Amino acid sequence: MNDKPIYVTEPYLPPLDEFIPYLEQIWASKKLTNNGPMHQQLEAALRDYLGVPEIALFNNGTIALLTALQALRISGEVITTPFSFVATGHALLWNGITPVFVDIDPQTFNLDPRKIEAAITPRTTAIMPVHCYGNPCDVAAIQEIADTYNLKVIYDAAHAFGVEDKGGSILRHGDLSAISFHATKVFNTFEGGAIVCPDAKTKRHIDNLKNFGIVNETTVVASGINGKMSEINAAFGLLQLKHIDGAIRRRAEVDHLYRHRLKGVDGIQLPDFHRQVVSNYAYFPVRVGRGYGLSRDDLYERLRAQDIYARRYFYPLVSDHSVYRGGESLTPSSLSHARSAADEVICLPMSASLSEEQVEFICQIVRASRGEVSYG
Numbered sequence: 001m002n003d004k005p006i007y008v009t010e011p012y013l014p015p016l017d018e019f020i021p022y023l024e025q026i027w028a029s030k031k032l033t034n035n036g037p038m039h040q041q042l043e044a045a046l047r048d049y050l051g052v053p054e055i056a057l058f059n060n061g062t063i064a065l066l067t068a069l070q071a072l073r074i075s076g077e078v079i080t081t082p083f084s085f086v087a088t089g090h091a092l093l094w095n096g097i098t099p100v101f102v103d104i105d106p107q108t109f110n111l112d113p114r115k116i117e118a119a120i121t122p123r124t125t126a127i128m129p130v131h132c133y134g135n136p137c138d139v140a141a142i143q144e145i146a147d148t149y150n151l152k153v154i155y156d157a158a159h160a161f162g163v164e165d166k167g168g169s170i171l172r173h174g175d176l177s178a179i180s181f182h183a184t185k186v187f188n189t190f191e192g193g194a195i196v197c198p199d200a201k202t203k204r205h206i207d208n209l210k211n212f213g214i215v216n217e218t219t220v221v222a223s224g225i226n227g228k229m230s231e232i233n234a235a236f237g238l239l240q241l242k243h244i245d246g247a248i249r250r251r252a253e254v255d256h257l258y259r260h261r262l263k264g265v266d267g268i269q270l271p272d273f274h275r276q277v278v279s280n281y282a283y284f285p286v287r288v289g290r291g292y293g294l295s296r297d298d299l300y301e302r303l304r305a306q307d308i309y310a311r312r313y314f315y316p317l318v319s320d321h322s323v324y325r326g327g328e329s330l331t332p333s334s335l336s337h338a339r340s341a342a343d344e345v346i347c348l349p350m351s352a353s354l355s356e357e358q359v360e361f362i363c364q365i366v367r368a369s370r371g372e373v374s375y376g
């Protein structure tokens with residue numbers, strides 16, 4: 001039935017021949033990187049597409065996060081979520097900042113604003129929440145706390161490309177938002193990322209930091225980094241942008257199909273968070289509860305046995321990795337909701353290239369593993 005492996009995510013690749021004219025332009029210009037024409041065009045195109053004031057492209061989402069923290073001179077302690085990819089915590093550690101892990105809301109998988117205040121100390125300078133799976137955080141509650149305690153807010157918006165709430169792009173919230181354009185993301189440039197900035201002055205500062213702090217041939221004003229996106233990545237982004245609406249529409253269909261086929265399977269809880277105005281359908285996490293009979297890990301193995309590579313995003317918790325345990329990081333409260341999410345959630349394959357038959361096959365395995373139907 002399944003003639004090739006199915007991965008948790010698969011990059012969306014437009015037809016190869018559509019990319020050739022972009023390559024020809026790069027070859028003709030001999031401008032390969034350092035704010036070339038493709039880079040400039042992609043920044044303008046993304047600013048329009050996303051409806052954000054300013055955007056600074058990066059070579060990946062992790063360097064974007066590192067630079068966002070540098071740009072705001074964040075130090076001391078930062079409150080964040082343990083239920084994320086390790087890059088979230090690593091960006092803090094690489095800046096010499098102490099991550100303070102606070103529990104999540106079990107409904108949204110995002111940092112629980114009700115738990116934040118208890119974790120604030122005189123060393124706290126910022127909150128770094130994650131829009132987990134592209135599901136928006138409670139941005140109003142987080143901003144209220146930040147305003148009360150004079151804290152910065154940096155969103156790890158790695159998953160949140162194109163997501164909107166009633167007021168527009170979710171990326172406009174907080175002081176800065178960092179996105180990822182990695183191959184596995186809804187919008188990809190092979191490797192890539194960006195910081196969404198509120199104004200041109202902030203963008204100039206961030207552009208300077210991502211280019212070694214260079215102002216001109218003889219002047220360097222900051223100990224910046226090399227965070228620049230190359231022309232080839234930017235060109236791929238321009239092409240990808242032409243196809244993005246269709247790709248997100250297809251993801252929505254896959255999401256709908258999963259919900260339909262998995263509805264009513266005992267013990268399987270489907271995500272209930274597409275209430276934002278515009279979703280990007282970045283992931284399809286399901287929660288494997290006690291009623292299912294098998295554990296989440298058993299289901300993971302059953303799927304693997306059929307060449308279906310679902311993933312346990314996000315297990316282990318960031319705070320449970322050895323580099324965080326007993327080190328600089330702090331866990332002021334119980335992480336019980338994060339812990340049960342890490343033990344029970346599995347992300348089923350989600351991409352624009354999944355066929356109806358593939359989704360049906362995956363759902364059959366999920367149902368059959370509970371003893372409801374047979375598959376072969």
Ligand code: T4K
Binds near residue numbers: 011
């Ligand atoms: N913050 C958050 C919340 C994040 O989730 C991430 C990245 C970041 C920050 C940092 O952004 P970047 O610096 O990466 O831009 C993957 C991605 O590498 C990572 O970008 C992503 N989060 C994370 C959630 O997923 P892995 O270790 O699971 O990747 P990997 O190589 O196992 O890929 C997953 C599956 O995707 C593979 O089984 C096959 C498929 N795949 C992967 C690649 C790379 C493809 O089909 N083609 C490909 O080119 O981390």
